[in-house]
Amino acid sequence: xxxxxxxxxxxxxxxxxxxxxxxxxxxxxxxxxxxxxxxxxxxxxxxxxxxxxxxxxxxxxxxxxxxxxxxxxxxxxxxxxxxxxxxxxxxxxxxxxxxxxxxxxxxxxxxxxxxxxxxxxxxxxxxxxxxxxxxxxxxxxxxxxxxxxx
Amino acid sequence: xxxxxxxxxxxxxxxxxxxxxxxxxxxxxxxxxxxxxxxxxxxxxxxxxxxxxxxxxxxxxxxxxxxxxxxxxxxxxxxxxxxxxxxxxxxxxxxxxxxxxxxxxxxxxxxxxxxxxxxxxxxxxxxxxxxxxxxxxxxxxxxxxxxxxx
Numbered sequence: 001x002x003x004x005x006x007x008x009x010x011x012x013x014x015x016x017x018x019x020x021x022x023x024x025x026x027x028x029x030x031x032x033x034x035x036x037x038x039x040x041x042x043x044x045x046x047x048x049x050x051x052x053x054x055x056x057x058x059x060x061x062x063x064x065x066x067x068x069x070x071x072x073x074x075x076x077x078x079x080x081x082x083x084x085x086x087x088x089x090x091x092x093x094x095x096x097x098x099x100x101x102x103x104x105x106x107x108x109x110x111x112x113x114x115x116x117x118x119x120x121x122x123x124x125x126x127x128x129x130x131x132x133x134x135x136x137x138x139x140x141x142x143x144x145x146x147x148x149x150x
Numbered sequence: 151x152x153x154x155x156x157x158x159x160x161x162x163x164x165x166x167x168x169x170x171x172x173x174x175x176x177x178x179x180x181x182x183x184x185x186x187x188x189x190x191x192x193x194x195x196x197x198x199x200x201x202x203x204x205x206x207x208x209x210x211x212x213x214x215x216x217x218x219x220x221x222x223x224x225x226x227x228x229x230x231x232x233x234x235x236x237x238x239x240x241x242x243x244x245x246x247x248x249x250x251x252x253x254x255x256x257x258x259x260x261x262x263x264x265x266x267x268x269x270x271x272x273x274x275x276x277x278x279x280x281x282x283x284x285x286x287x288x289x290x291x292x293x294x295x296x297x298x299x300x
Contacts, residue, residue: 030184031184031215034215035218036171036219037222039233040233051232061211064211064214065212065214066186068211072187088243088244091238092239093238094236
């Protein structure tokens, strides 16, 4: 647990790195069903092999949606937190596709801490998703999270 | 199917509205598992009822991830398209929570058509997600999609 003052002192700093998450084809298939996005590039190994990607790739939104878990792993938890709500993002860029079967993890840098009122703190962090054994990142995002204190 | 010239002539215009999508608790539960985000506000009806939300709500990232399906419903399809790849977003804001059991749909406005080369067209659209019987939108997003032509 981290005090607000401690968190504020870390603006501009790298906060941490998440655990690795495996992006297996099963996870991609389930994500396709739950979001109703069945484009062949995510599901059809034979057709995807004929594209520049060379095989099936994760949905960009799957990588992005894993940022909640990754930030939970890597970001300090504020003292007295009741819940954290996704407030939005200022910029998302998908840079390198995530091949089915690869592992990814997130690196986080604290950009801003905005005390809206004593019970609501809006945190802006830059997340960068690394793909194991690939130099380019999968994605960068500037995430906004509203932390509600008890 | 739409020609590039037709699409370019529609910059600044509203393009269409998707079908309704039901956000049942089963979909939210599956999304929680596939993204490893099990925060109580999405899953625990009893605990969520005690928050200002009054019950479980969808993950913001679930609403956002449904934009692929919704834009497929509502946006014109370019002549000769081979595949569409999520390029990123310039701004995402979650405005009103989506209660478990509600229905949502997307409205799309064309912001920009950028011809990167004869085979790659980057399309920017503003998506607004409506919740049935709720005045405020769930979310607004400026989406970037790279369309690859054959």
